[in-house]
Amino acid sequence: MHTLARPFTPDRPATPAPSRQISDTLDLLGEQFDPKRRVVHAGDAIYRAGERFGNLYILNSGLCKIVSLAADGREQLVSLNFRGDWLGFDGIADGYHSSDAIAMDTGEVWAVPYLALMDASKGCPAVLHALHAAMSQAIARDHGSLMSVCTLPAVARVADFLLNWASSLAQRGIRTDQITLRMTRAEIGNHLGMTLESVSRALSRLARDHVIGFTEQGRRDIQIPDLSALSAFVQRHLAPAPVTLQ
Amino acid sequence: MHTLARPFTPDRPATPAPSRQISDTLDLLGEQFDPKRRVVHAGDAIYRAGERFGNLYILNSGLCKIVSLAADGREQLVSLNFRGDWLGFDGIADGYHSSDAIAMDTGEVWAVPYLALMDASKGCPAVLHALHAAMSQAIARDHGSLMSVCTLPAVARVADFLLNWASSLAQRGIRTDQITLRMTRAEIGNHLGMTLESVSRALSRLARDHVIGFTEQGRRDIQIPDLSALSAFVQRHLAPAPVTLQ
DNA sequence: CGTTCGATTGAGGAAGATCAATTAATGTGG
DNA sequence: CCACATTAATTGATCTTCCTCAATCGAACG
Numbered sequence: 001m002h003t004l005a006r007p008f009t010p011d012r013p014a015t016p017a018p019s020r021q022i023s024d025t026l027d028l029l030g031e032q033f034d035p036k037r038r039v040v041h042a043g044d045a046i047y048r049a050g051e052r053f054g055n056l057y058i059l060n061s062g063l064c065k066i067v068s069l070a071a072d073g074r075e076q077l078v079s080l081n082f083r084g085d086w087l088g089f090d091g092i093a094d095g096y097h098s099s100d101a102i103a104m105d106t107g108e109v110w111a112v113p114y115l116a117l118m119d120a121s122k123g124c125p126a127v128l129h130a131l132h133a134a135m136s137q138a139i140a141r142d143h144g145s146l147m148s149v150c151t152l153p154a155v156a157r158v159a160d161f162l163l164n165w166a167s168s169l170a171q172r173g174i175r176t177d178q179i180t181l182r183m184t185r186a187e188i189g190n191h192l193g194m195t196l197e198s199v200s201r202a203l204s205r206l207a208r209d210h211v212i213g214f215t216e217q218g219r220r221d222i223q224i225p226d227l228s229a230l231s232a233f234v235q236r237h238l239a240p241a242p243v244t245l246q
Numbered sequence: 247m248h249t250l251a252r253p254f255t256p257d258r259p260a261t262p263a264p265s266r267q268i269s270d271t272l273d274l275l276g277e278q279f280d281p282k283r284r285v286v287h288a289g290d291a292i293y294r295a296g297e298r299f300g301n302l303y304i305l306n307s308g309l310c311k312i313v314s315l316a317a318d319g320r321e322q323l324v325s326l327n328f329r330g331d332w333l334g335f336d337g338i339a340d341g342y343h344s345s346d347a348i349a350m351d352t353g354e355v356w357a358v359p360y361l362a363l364m365d366a367s368k369g370c371p372a373v374l375h376a377l378h379a380a381m382s383q384a385i386a387r388d389h390g391s392l393m394s395v396c397t398l399p400a401v402a403r404v405a406d407f408l409l410n411w412a413s414s415l416a417q418r419g420i421r422t423d424q425i426t427l428r429m430t431r432a433e434i435g436n437h438l439g440m441t442l443e444s445v446s447r448a449l450s451r452l453a454r455d456h457v458i459g460f461t462e463q464g465r466r467d468i469q470i471p472d473l474s475a476l477s478a479f480v481q482r483h484l485a486p487a488p489v490t491l492q
Numbered sequence: 493c494g495t496t497c498g499a500t501t502g503a504g505g506a507a508g509a510t511c512a513a514t515t516a517a518t519g520t521g522g
Numbered sequence: 523c524c525a526c527a528t529t530a531a532t533t534g535a536t537c538t539t540c541c542t543c544a545a546t547c548g549a550a551c552g
Contacts, residue, residue, distance in 0.1 A: 066389075068389045068390070068392075068393055070393060072481055072484065074393060074397045074484070076392060076393040076396055078388075078389040078392055078393070089381070089382050089385050090382060090385055090386050090389070091382070092378045092379055092381070092382035093379045093380075093382035093383045093386060094379075098386055098389075099389065118374065118375075121367075121374075122368045125364060128367075128374075129364075132338045132381075133338055133339045133340075134339075135335070135338070135378075135381045135382075135385070136335050136336060136338035136339035136381075137339045138385055139335050139336055139381070139384055139385060139388065140336050140339060140344055142324075142385065142388035142389065142392065143312075143314045143322070143324040143336070143344075143345065143388065144314075145392055146314075146322060146324055146388065146391055146392055146395065147314055147316060147320060147322040147324070149395050149396060149439060150322055150395060150436070150437075150438070150439035151316075151320045151322060153507075153508090154507075154508065184529095184530065184531090185530075185532095190396070191396075192396070193396035193397075194508075194509085195508075195509060195510080196530090196531080197508090197509075197510085197531090197533085198507095198508060198509075199531095200532055200533080201508090201532085201533080203531095203532095204532075204533085217517095218516090218517070219516085219517090219530090219531065219532090220517095220530095235318055238318065239541095399539075399540090400539080400540065430497095430498065430499090431498075431499065431500095432498085440540075440541085441540075441541060441542080442498090442499080443500080443501085443540090443541075443542085444539095444540060444541075445499095446499060446500055447500085447501080449499095449500095450501085463549095464548090464549070465498095465499070465500090465548095485509090
């Protein structure tokens, strides 16, 4: 979460590269559990709201969205997930999923029975800690989303969204100078709390200001020549008088 | 999360009353860990962004807000916590807290070292499951917040906020026909992504429509004569053409 | 009892939504 | 592979909601 501050960072121990961490965790889980592997394609459901909870899932490749559903039909794209991310946490509390997990691209998902995970965790604290770290990260990212939606104007929200996407790629050792959004403007708008027209205008604005660029083929591919320039754009477009606490 | 749908609820096993669950979990933790108990007063920090993570906390009484901080100074009230809620999850992932937890009222907080919790969980799966359920619930609530901010107009957002508060009280066996918000309009506005003036106007509007009432002493106490009327108000004020996926 | 902080209410303005028309991409059957 | 149909994206014009600024009122507190 690049938007989250860590005001003081004392004697932090040297940590391995994030992309290594993700691969290591996948290796660990792959060895420990021989998880059920499933190839999914864009649009496939990994689980659906209302289904009985039993498995947690780890995305080994591809891209996945989590969509929360309200009783009155409103739906909200609450998170986007990449390689190494865990899915299905929403089901633990009451034994039923409360959201849909939908693949947005071809990829592979590993299913691990929650109870098997609990059993194995007794002998292998690393597995348990990986689970907790993943849940913790999910919470931090949710908080980042809320912050973005509550404190940034529309253009900055889209810019921040692209920054987060790029940051997710960077964590996985993938280059960030050209990213392919496998989402429509409507999906982006839903996630960011604005209309698809506003998303489109925001992207046009970012391109006009040269903090992003479009490739010749399609407007789904977005070039980010300079992440810090994009980040600076967000800072320049903070709401003038933010709602401050106290 | 009353706003989250559970479209299909098959043969759900009978569960104990939520208020019992919360008390049972507190009992369990109190016995297992003899946690360090601390009395806090309004404004006291339970932990702060940047602090090294070591403990998880359980709120035994009182009320607490979690405030995320961005590097550029923006702050976001991301969650409100009541008796039985766990605090501190944001620190697990990278070993440092990324938010402040601030008491909003006199209360008691129990601190449990995360490592002690991990040790104990080997012999007592119930503790581990309580932790996971609490994290899962936190995630579901975050998703509810994002849904509210992204899909509801200002008045409905305030109404939904009050419904969630009432629902939190109901889960704890507390009456919901009169609730005391220990927050300023500015704090509510920050949490809901709107200005304090809009919060004030929304509350006035809700009172004018008789879905809430004010007590004679102060406008911090809010009467909710009928939860379903408040819920119906939200439904009547959904944005006419919500941003739908697909 | 005055000072301070929080809340309310009003008037005007701006960001973003809505509605609509056009253009670009994607997919399909011949 | 091309004409056509379909869906996605862009852009403009107008309208609505909410924000901003400001004044007033009320409550709390020393």
